[in-house]
Amino acid sequence: MKGLFGNHIHLTSRVLDMRLERQNLVTGNIANVDTPDYKARRLEFEDKLQQALNLDARGKMTRTQKSHMPAVFSADGFQGDGLQEFKPRHVYGEDSVDMDKEMAIMSKNGLMYNALASVIKKNFEGLQKVIAEGGK
Numbered sequence: 001m002k003g004l005f006g007n008h009i010h011l012t013s014r015v016l017d018m019r020l021e022r023q024n025l026v027t028g029n030i031a032n033v034d035t036p037d038y039k040a041r042r043l044e045f046e047d048k049l050q051q052a053l054n055l056d057a058r059g060k061m062t063r064t065q066k067s068h069m070p071a072v073f074s075a076d077g078f079q080g081d082g083l084q085e086f087k088p089r090h091v092y093g094e095d096s097v098d099m100d101k102e103m104a105i106m107s108k109n110g111l112m113y114n115a116l117a118s119v120i121k122k123n124f125e126g127l128q129k130v131i132a133e134g135g136k
Contacts, residue, residue, distance in 0.1 A: 009120065009123065012116055013120070015045075015049070015116060016117065016120075018045045019113040020113070021043055022043040022045075023113070025041050025042065025043050027106070028041065029041060029097050030099065030102050030103075032097060033097045033102075038097060040096075040097045040098070040101075040102065
């Protein structure tokens with residue numbers, strides 16, 4: 001399949017996995033909203049993904065020297081970091097789970113997941129059309 005879709009299919013599937021993992025963490029945060037001393041957990045992977053792809057924040061290729069070619073990215077070894085352990089400040093109301101913030105994160109993450117799933121779906125629909133039309 002690598003020849004059909006290029007490297008982006010593997011990268012997209014890995015990012016979908018990270019988004020699903022983030023959704024599970026946020027769901028856990030919401031489930032523990034009333035748990036005393038529970039601290040919200042996060043999964044951040046976008047910055048590391050851009051670094052791994054050798055992209056800057058604007059999405060353009062970055063190079064340290066003009067003679068350098070961009071490195072080839074492999075999605076197989078990429079994973080996000082769960083920010084689970086930190087030193088609590090114990091400020092009442094600030095360290096607890098903020099339901100509005102969690103719902104906003106969940107909504108944004110769900111939209112991004114659905115967008116990536118649509119991209120993959122379109123790739124396979126195009127392939128299906130080529131196969132169906134090629135058989136005529």
